[in-house]
Amino acid sequence: MHNLGILLSGRGSNFEAIAKNVAAGHIPNACIAVVISNKAEAGGLEIAQRLGLTTFVVPSKGKEREQHDREVVALLKDHEVDLVCLAGYMRLLSPWFVQQFPHRILNIHPSLLPAFPGLEAQQQAFAYGVKVAGCTVHFVDEELDHGAIIVQKTVPVLDGDDEHTLAERILEQEHIAYSEAINIVLEGNYDVAGRRLVRKVTAR
Numbered sequence: 477m478h479n480l481g482i483l484l485s486g487r488g489s490n491f492e493a494i495a496k497n498v499a500a501g502h503i504p505n506a507c508i509a510v511v512i513s514n515k516a517e518a519g520g521l522e523i524a525q526r527l528g529l530t531t532f533v534v535p536s537k538g539k540e541r542e543q544h545d546r547e548v549v550a551l552l553k554d555h556e557v558d559l560v561c562l563a564g565y566m567r568l569l570s571p572w573f574v575q576q577f578p579h580r581i582l583n584i585h586p587s588l589l590p591a592f593p594g595l596e597a598q599q600q601a602f603a604y605g606v607k608v609a610g611c612t613v614h615f616v617d618e619e620l621d622h623g624a625i626i627v628q629k630t631v632p633v634l635d636g637d638d639e640h641t642l643a644e645r646i647l648e649q650e651h652i653a654y655s656e657a658i659n660i661v662l663e664g665n666y667d668v669a670g671r672r673l674v675r676k677v678t679a680r
């Protein structure tokens with residue numbers, strides 16, 4: 477059984493999509509061992525509690541980054557987490573945190589990286605005038621929105637879009653992409669060469 481640890485800061489819709497897929501058996505041999513938020517008011521916490529999951533709030537405000545990360549990692553290890561999923565976790569991880577889970581931390585970002593890293597990526601893409609937007613699930617490394625890419629989904633930008641309608645359609649794809657990426661990583665049937673994740677061909 478794979479123990480997933482979810483880190484979030486807000487609404488929690490990506491977490492909820494993962495939880496539904498776990499419950500439906502679409503992410504086999506996995507359970508959500510713990511949900512941790514750095515914000516007490518995060519909507520994702522209520523969803524987790526409604527689902528009967530174990531939740532913790534570890535406030536980050538006013539704390540040194542690594543001190544906060546040490547508290548979070550202690551909880552993840554207590555719950556024997558083997559894959560950490562950042563789901564709208566609006567906090568950069570310290571190098572120390574990243575080193576605790578090599579190639580075992582995933583993040584979702586609402587753009588086709590390396591375009592538009594950082595905050596409000598959908599709005600950045602819309603304002604730039606791109607015709608194709610999308611989302612990326614990637615391994616977390618020590619740089620912001622940077623590690624090797626696992627899954628990307630494209631979303632066309634329509635003439636009638638505004639930044640909100642575009643963000644909504646990107647979010648629908650995020651909800652699909654994250655579980656796909658988790659399954660790829662848990663199946664373990666891939667190599668990472670440099671930045672390239674390549675799935676191994678399986679004999680049938």
Ligand code: GAR
Pocket residue numbers: 484486487488489490491520563564565584585586594595596597621647650
């Ligand atoms: C999602 O759109 C996610 O891609 C984004 O925050 C939103 C969280 O929504 N993450 C980032 O921008 C990280 N750089 P959710 O709480 O409903 O999953």
